[in-house]
Amino acid sequence: MDAARADAHAHDEAHAHDDAHAHDHAHTPAHAAAGRAGHRDRHTSAPAALRAEGIVKRFGPTLALDEVRLTVRPGESHALVGRNGAGKSTLVGVVTGLHRPDAGEVTFDGDPAPAFGDTGAWRSRIACVHQKSMAVPDLTVAENLFLGDYGLDRGRRLINWRGLRRRARDLLAEYGVEVDPDTRAKDLPVEHRQFMEIARALSFGARLIVLDEPTAQLDARGIQRLFDKLRELREQGVAFLFISHHLQEVYELCTTVTVYRDARHVLTAPVAGLPKADLVAAMTGESAGAAGTWHAKPAGADSASAPAPGPVPEAVPGSRPGSAPGSAPDHRAGRSSAGRAEPVLTAEALALDGEFEALDLAVRPGEVLGLAGAAAIGTTALGDTLVGMRAATSGRIAVRGRPVRSGSVPHALDAGIGYVPEDRHRQGLVAGRSVAENATLTVTDQLGRWGAVLPSRTREFAQSMIESLDIKTRGPEQPVSGLSGGNQQKVVVARALARGPAVLVALRPTAGVDVTSKNALLGVVRRVADEGRAAVIVSDELDDLRVCDRVLALFHGRVVATFGSGWSDRELVAAMEGVGERE
Numbered sequence: 001m002d003a004a005r006a007d008a009h010a011h012d013e014a015h016a017h018d019d020a021h022a023h024d025h026a027h028t029p030a031h032a033a034a035g036r037a038g039h040r041d042r043h044t045s046a047p048a049a050l051r052a053e054g055i056v057k058r059f060g061p062t063l064a065l066d067e068v069r070l071t072v073r074p075g076e077s078h079a080l081v082g083r084n085g086a087g088k089s090t091l092v093g094v095v096t097g098l099h100r101p102d103a104g105e106v107t108f109d110g111d112p113a114p115a116f117g118d119t120g121a122w123r124s125r126i127a128c129v130h131q132k133s134m135a136v137p138d139l140t141v142a143e144n145l146f147l148g149d150y151g152l153d154r155g156r157r158l159i160n161w162r163g164l165r166r167r168a169r170d171l172l173a174e175y176g177v178e179v180d181p182d183t184r185a186k187d188l189p190v191e192h193r194q195f196m197e198i199a200r201a202l203s204f205g206a207r208l209i210v211l212d213e214p215t216a217q218l219d220a221r222g223i224q225r226l227f228d229k230l231r232e233l234r235e236q237g238v239a240f241l242f243i244s245h246h247l248q249e250v251y252e253l254c255t256t257v258t259v260y261r262d263a264r265h266v267l268t269a270p271v272a273g274l275p276k277a278d279l280v281a282a283m284t285g286e287s288a289g290a291a292g293t294w295h296a297k298p299a300g301a302d303s304a305s306a307p308a309p310g311p312v313p314e315a316v317p318g319s320r321p322g323s324a325p326g327s328a329p330d331h332r333a334g335r336s337s338a339g340r341a342e343p344v345l346t347a348e349a350l351a352l353d354g355e356f357e358a359l360d361l362a363v364r365p366g367e368v369l370g371l372a373g374a375a376a377i378g379t380t381a382l383g384d385t386l387v388g389m390r391a392a393t394s395g396r397i398a399v400r401g402r403p404v405r406s407g408s409v410p411h412a413l414d415a416g417i418g419y420v421p422e423d424r425h426r427q428g429l430v431a432g433r434s435v436a437e438n439a440t441l442t443v444t445d446q447l448g449r450w451g452a453v454l455p456s457r458t459r460e461f462a463q464s465m466i467e468s469l470d471i472k473t474r475g476p477e478q479p480v481s482g483l484s485g486g487n488q489q490k491v492v493v494a495r496a497l498a499r500g501p502a503v504l505v506a507l508r509p510t511a512g513v514d515v516t517s518k519n520a521l522l523g524v525v526r527r528v529a530d531e532g533r534a535a536v537i538v539s540d541e542l543d544d545l546r547v548c549d550r551v552l553a554l555f556h557g558r559v560v561a562t563f564g565s566g567w568s569d570r571e572l573v574a575a576m577e578g579v580g581e582r583e
């Protein structure tokens with residue numbers, strides 16, 4: 001057992017016996033707030049808002065939860081963290097009445113959980129605000145708030161629309177949510193949609209809300225407003241279970257953290273005083289490696305300075321428009337000659353009306369270019385345009401000097417542009433198909449003669465991807481729908497790499513990916529460039545951008561600043577927020 005593991009083990013031991021033990025140390029502001037709000041703490045034996053004990057859940061041969069436990073106190077912000085596939089979503093499914101556990105017990109405020117299938121009773125106990133909207137897009141906020149609950153009209157055939165709107169306004173006001181009840185859900189910014197769903201949950205009586213990666217689609221200001229709102233509600237005794245891969249957010253918002261690893265509970269501890277390295281060690285079972293030192297050595301130095309950049313999976317033979325990893329005589333050739341070499345990807349006067357203004361780009365061999373900016377202000381549209389998802393209003397794109405037809409994904413693929421889309425559910429994966437089939441979707445023409453896909457080649461190729469990207473799956477044959485969210489994202493990246501692209505364009509590639517896999521994925525992107533190809537990362541995640549050699553910050557569809565690799569978080573964030581000064 002190494003030191004870190006021993007450390008994590010010590011934590012396990014310290015906290016394994018009784019979750020409540022962790023709370024002995026947790027006299028945090030939240031607990032004080034809960035006390036002020038009239039909520040008894042454990043010393044006056046208040047029952048837990050949620051207690052799950054000995055939960056077991058299997059999906060076929062997969063043991064997703066192995067006798068895990070979780071206790072959330074009234075008015076507490078409790079983080080549940082763990083690597084992709086650790087069992088977090090499955091636990092949420094169990095405690096929200098979505099999955100029936102194979103064993104174990106769930107109680108709310110000391111009462112047994114409602115009967116399986118009694119949705120009304122479950123939602124008066126607990127609600128989950130998902131990453132993806134659960135609202136009906138074409139209905140207004142008021143209609144969504146009271147969907148399936150026309151209580152004010154019970155016994156009447158007609159819905160009292162005016163009453164509904166008034167009640168919606170009262171409800172939103174009660175929780176301090178400033179959203180117009182007449183807005184259609186599809187027109188709401190993500191942040192307001194989340195507020196609406198929180199208000200809806202509270203209106204059913206729930207005092208415990210699960211937030212599943214709530215900040216995934218918010219910009220920095222949106223995150224602050226969300227956190228302010230959550231703190232305010234916590235003061236009123238509302239408890240939160242916060243699922244996140246952003247550990248700094250766990251430290252900022254939560255008072256207690258529980259870690260699951262490989263379907264098991266490994267740690268529950270107060271957040272204050274828990275070193276981040278210990279938390280990561282508990283998640284991974286090993287000591288945390290140095291992260292984020294992508295540019296530790298000057299350009300042209302040996303690439304060994306980057307943290308654990310796993311090997312880029314071998315692309316399917318004969319499939320690569322880009323240079324083959326093995327064929328690049330000098331793996332660092334790209335970076336060292338980045339200034340001179342012909343660009344791999346160019347865009348000239350590229351523009352898309354309403355999204356971004358005419359801009360020029362040149363990404364050279366060995367270079368990772370970052371396009372930084374919130375999704376809402378043109379960066380996603382720019383990424384989509386580079387990969388053919390959207391047709392530019394004007395301008396040209398070329399790969400190694402060869403023009404690429406605008407607005408055609410197949411043409412972009414043939415030209416050597418590999419694409420990691422942002423929304424893996426909509427654009428990334430075919431749910432019913434296996435990991436192997438999904439990973440090779442872009443190369444089926446290379447996997448057998450005359451269009452026949454040879455299962456053995458598909459499997460072999462998928463297996464190498466599974467190993468290189470550390471995809472947690474039962475094997476290449478498992479349907480992707482059975483993978484955890486983060487592991488699905490890795491399959492999307494595998495698919496983009498399958499063709500050995502000349503340039504890899506990745507939109508927020510690490511969204512939903514755990515802390516260790518994030519480094520592995522970014523390492524793969526880095527290596528694509530180090531092998532003499534090129535990469536573009538479109539993101540507002542600072543960790544994604546750290547791997548870039550050059551970052552262009554966009555604000556309202558315009559490049560407002562350019563950074564080399566030595567930027568500080570503050571100056572890059574300021575540029576993305578439109579208040580930067582560096583050009």
Ligand SMILES: Nc1ncnc2c1ncn2[C@@H]1O[C@H](COP(=O)(O)OP(=O)(O)OP(=O)(O)O)[C@@H](O)[C@H]1O
Pocket residue numbers: 059060062063064082083084085086087088089090091472481482483484485486487512514
């Ligand atoms: N519907 C399902 N069918 C089969 N296996 C499943 C299903 N849902 C989850 N699993 C398996 O259960 C395990 C736990 O998955 P879960 O989604 O709970 O992980 P997670 O911790 O939420 O991961 P992530 O951070 O990637 O979302 C994984 O091995 C996953 O493959």
